[in-house]
Amino acid sequence: MADNKHNHDSIERLFLEKSEAYHIPFREEDWLKLEKKLDVRDAQRIYRQRVRWIAAASLLLISLLGYLTFENRMIINDLRDQIAEMSDTGSAPQLDPQPDPEPDEVSPGTDPMTDPEEDFQPGIEPGAGIDPDANDIVDGIRPDEMIPPSLEEHYSEIIEGLQDPGDVIADRAPPPLAEEIPRLPGGIVGDDDHETETGAMQITYREIPDPADRAISGIKRFGDEGQDPAYPYIRQPDISSLVSAHKTSEPEPTVSLPAISEEGLAVLEDPRTSRFAAGIMMSPDFSTVGSVSNFYDPGYKIGVSLEYSITARLAISTGIVYSNVRYAAGGDAYGPPPELEQGIPFNDMTGECRLLDIPISLKYQVLNFDRSRIFATAGISSYFMLNERYEFRFSGYENYPEPDQVSYWEEQTGTSHWLSNAGFSVGYERDLDRHWSLRAEPFVRVPVNEVGWANVRLFSMGSFLSINYRM
Amino acid sequence: MLTKIIKGCQQRQRDSQKELYEKFYAYGMSITLRYADSRDQGVEILNDSFMKVFENIRKFDSERPFKPWLRRIIINTAIDHYHRNKKVRELSNYEITENSMAEDEKILSGISYEEIIDMMQELSPAYRAVFNLHVIEGFSHEEIAEKLGISVGTSKSNLSKAKKNLRVILEKNLM
Numbered sequence: 308m309a310d311n312k313h314n315h316d317s318i319e320r321l322f323l324e325k326s327e328a329y330h331i332p333f334r335e336e337d338w339l340k341l342e343k344k345l346d347v348r349d350a351q352r353i354y355r356q357r358v359r360w361i362a363a364a365s366l367l368l369i370s371l372l373g374y375l376t377f378e379n380r381m382i383i384n385d386l387r388d389q390i391a392e393m394s395d396t397g398s399a400p401q402l403d404p405q406p407d408p409e410p411d412e413v414s415p416g417t418d419p420m421t422d423p424e425e426d427f428q429p430g431i432e433p434g435a436g437i438d439p440d441a442n443d444i445v446d447g448i449r450p451d452e453m454i455p456p457s458l459e460e461h462y463s464e465i466i467e468g469l470q471d472p473g474d475v476i477a478d479r480a481p482p483p484l485a486e487e488i489p490r491l492p493g494g495i496v497g498d499d500d501h502e503t504e505t506g507a508m509q510i511t512y513r514e515i516p517d518p519a520d521r522a523i524s525g526i527k528r529f530g531d532e533g534q535d536p537a538y539p540y541i542r543q544p545d546i547s548s549l550v551s552a553h554k555t556s557e558p559e560p561t562v563s564l565p566a567i568s569e570e571g572l573a574v575l576e577d578p579r580t581s582r583f584a585a586g587i588m589m590s591p592d593f594s595t596v597g598s599v600s601n602f603y604d605p606g607y608k609i610g611v612s613l614e615y616s617i618t619a620r621l622a623i624s625t626g627i628v629y630s631n632v633r634y635a636a637g638g639d640a641y642g643p644p645p646e647l648e649q650g651i652p653f654n655d656m657t658g659e660c661r662l663l664d665i666p667i668s669l670k671y672q673v674l675n676f677d678r679s680r681i682f683a684t685a686g687i688s689s690y691f692m693l694n695e696r697y698e699f700r701f702s703g704y705e706n707y708p709e710p711d712q713v714s715y716w717e718e719q720t721g722t723s724h725w726l727s728n729a730g731f732s733v734g735y736e737r738d739l740d741r742h743w744s745l746r747a748e749p750f751v752r753v754p755v756n757e758v759g760w761a762n763v764r765l766f767s768m769g770s771f772l773s774i775n776y777r778m
Numbered sequence: 779m780l781t782k783i784i785k786g787c788q789q790r791q792r793d794s795q796k797e798l799y800e801k802f803y804a805y806g807m808s809i810t811l812r813y814a815d816s817r818d819q820g821v822e823i824l825n826d827s828f829m830k831v832f833e834n835i836r837k838f839d840s841e842r843p844f845k846p847w848l849r850r851i852i853i854n855t856a857i858d859h860y861h862r863n864k865k866v867r868e869l870s871n872y873e874i875t876e877n878s879m880a881e882d883e884k885i886l887s888g889i890s891y892e893e894i895i896d897m898m899q900e901l902s903p904a905y906r907a908v909f910n911l912h913v914i915e916g917f918s919h920e921e922i923a924e925k926l927g928i929s930v931g932t933s934k935s936n937l938s939k940a941k942k943n944l945r946v947i948l949e950k951n952l953m
Contacts, residue, residue, distance in 0.1 A: 318941050318948075319913045325894040326914050329808035333800050334821075341799060341825040342792070345832065349790070 359602050362593060362768065366749045373681055373733040376674050581778045582616040586746070588626075588773030594634040596763040603635035603657055608664065608769060620672040624684070628664040633657070636763060656699045660759060663691040666730055679737040684748075690724040690758050690765075697761060720760050727756040728765065736775070746773045780844060787835045799828055805845070806852055811895045812910050813856035815903070827855040853915060857925055860907050889948075897947045904928075905940035912937050 592606035610628030617623060635657045668686020696717040734748030748771040754764035783801070786794025806824045814820035830851050838847060898906055907926060911917045912933075917925070919933040926933070 316941070318944055321889070322894060322898070322909075322913060322944070325889060325891055326808065326812060328891045329804060330891065331804040331807045331811075333803045337803070337821045337825065338796060338799055340821065341828055342796075344825065344829055345792070345795065348829070348833075 355602070355604075358605065359593065362591075362749075362770070365770065366751070366768065369733050369735070369749050373673060373683060376681060380674060584614040584616075584775050584777040586612045586614070586626075586773045586775035588612060588628070588746075588748075588771045590750070590769040590771040592630060592632055592767055592769045594632045594765055594767040596634050596636045596765055604633045606631040606633045606659075608771070610664070612773065612775075614670065614775075620675075622670040622672075623667070624670055624686075625665065625667045628666065630660075630662050630664050630767075632660045632662065632765065632767065634763075634765070636761075656697055656761075658695065658697045658759075658761060658763075660695045661693040663693065665689045665691070668730060668732075679735065682734050682736065684730070684732045684734070684750075686730050687726050687755070688728045688730050688752060690727050692720045692722045692724070692759055694719050695760050716760075718760070722760070724756060724758040727754065727758045728752040728767070729755050732771070734771075742777050744775045744777070746771065746775060748773065781840055784835060784838065784840055784844065787832060788838075790832075795832055798831075802845075802848055806848065808891075809849065809852045810856060812898050812914065813853075813860070813907065815899055819859070823856050823859050824852065826859075827852040830855065853911075856910075857907070860903055860926065863903065889951075893951065897944060897951065900947050901940055901943055905936050905943060908933050908936040909940040909944070 588611070589607065589609040592608050593602050594606060595602050608628050608630045610626050612624055612626035614622050614624035635655060637655050666686050666688040668684045670682050670684045672680050672682045674681040694717070697715065699714050699716070730750055730752045732748045732750035734746050736744050736746045738744045750767075750769060750771060752765070752767040754766060757763060758765050780801075783794050783797050787798055803824070806827060807820055810820040810823040810827070811817065814823055827848070831848060838844070898909070901909065904926075908922055911922045911925065912919065919930045919937075922928075922933045923930045928936075
């Protein structure tokens with residue numbers, strides 16, 4: 308404000324003097340008008356705070372849930388490893404591995420035989436009777452490719468020799484093996500320890516749950532005679548022992564493989580096994596700059612995604628997301644081009660930017676349930692600014708604009724900021740049917756580089772809701 | 779005392795906010811009434827100013843005097859109101875024919891503050907704003923031109939016309 312040093316004429320002097328001689332009594336009604344406005348503003352502030360807290364609490368809760376389930380999964384895996392080790396050393400396992408809460412669903416695009424976790428079946432000791440060579444089969448080679456043609460010719464003979472290889476074992480005390488598994492062509496005999504020996508050939512039998520009875524999967528172990536094994540199982544020769552027998556017996560045993568992998572192969576032939584999925588997603592956007600505490604009005608994100616499953620659990624995804632970002636910043640977090648400042652520091656500013664967000668991320672399925680799964684993603688985003696609008700406020704300095712002095716800047720900048728933000732999320736996906744699924748995916752985006760005309764480090768969080776279609 | 783009230787306002791305590799409002803009500807109104815067309819508009823400008831005060835008071839440095847800070851906010855809020863209402867004004871209605879004015883100091887000294895305010899409110903908003911900013915607040919014509927978005931020449935011209943009109947109004951009231 309300039310000094311009032313210029314010469315005053317009589318009229319100016321009169322008004323200058325009189326303007327200081329005020330006596331204006333306080334009116335309560337004027338305060339009540341102001342109090343109403345303050346109440347409205349406080350209510351808005353409290354509402355915004357609640358939204359932030361709920362968003363933060365949801366994010367924390369989902370992250371915690373994801374962590375705990377992952378931790379639980381690791382414990383289960385450790386137990387399985389221990390049991391496998393004990394089996395290798397010949398001692399009987401003392402611990403019954405805890406099954407999953409829900410049986411894993413074989414994810415599309417992956418041979419279930421490659422996943423040791425999903426290969427686990429009740430009644431089968433992990434690693435028991437597995438010939439190292441048999442792992443070759445398990446590692447993805449089709450059993451019918453592994454067996455020489457000569458064995459193929461004898462396969463039907465063996466199956467015919469079996470009294471009923473697909474017998475369902477539903478009784479508490481199975482019938483004598485001599486009745487159930489007669490002497491096979493070539494002298495192969497089944498015994499009560501699920502092994503059949505003849506000379507150098509040794510075939511191990513194992514019981515797998517009847518695919519028709521999904522409820523059994525992962526819940527009961529076969530062989531718990533004292534329990535209630537009233538669940539149907541199918542007895543089948545073990546692949547490894549068959550292969551082992553094939554390799555060790557002279558002359559070549561006329562043994563081929565039963566259809567143990569049919570179920571897994573059937574999954575590969577399922578339409579759901581397509582590796583591509585597309586989705587439409589939207590989310591509120593809570594953005595801030597400089598720190599993660601000073602949020603402004605929420606914006607939004609809306610976009611499409613494309614996902615490619617690399618393995619059963621791992622996928623890569625990308626997309627394009629239109630974002631409306633709103634944030635507030637102090638002068639210290641803000642770095643516009645110097646020509647705007649003209650030496651005047653801002654007190655604070657608010658920004659509203661419209662941009663395209665192109666993320667590339669890796670998605671890992673932490674847990675698979677029957678019709679749902681929990682996943683985590685990590686990736687990086689590139690921002691392409693479409694339009695930027697800023698509102699600046701000044702205060703606190705002599706000879707500078709006043710606290711409520713406001714100036715604006717808006718432009719369709721069109722600048723690109725490659726790999727500017729890292730993104731992390733934890734999500735839950737639920738299948739609607741074979742193709743469609745819904746996802747809820749809380750996310751955070753943390754700055755790697757500064758973005759926008761204002762060169763700000765932009766933090767964002769929100770929660771995508773999306774509908775996805777597996778092709 | 780004032781520091782305690784300000785601290786209370788910084789913590790958004792309603793009692794402290796009312797105390798501050800009450801304490802500076804007369805001072806604030808003495809400014810807003812000079813810029814307003816009416817008392818109601820003066821209250822509106824004052825309340826808008828206090829909304830800004832309460833919103834920004836956390837950033838206020840309590841080592842510095844409060845009154846000048848409040849005054850700046852009120853003046854800028856009054857200018858905002860001036861810009862907001864600029865389109866609906868009929869400036870020509872406020873032109874008053876110039877006459878010679880009796881400048882009797884004794885008579886003038888008997889004019890009350892309320893009469894002064896009433897006379898100022900008879901001026902057009904453009905004249906009144908320039909007169910207030912230049913004569914009462916002490917801004918230069920360059921600063922006024924920048925604040926009001928007018929040229930320096932217009933600022934000088936408006937001041938001259940404001941003074942002429944005030945003389946006419948004074949003469950009319952004193953007759």
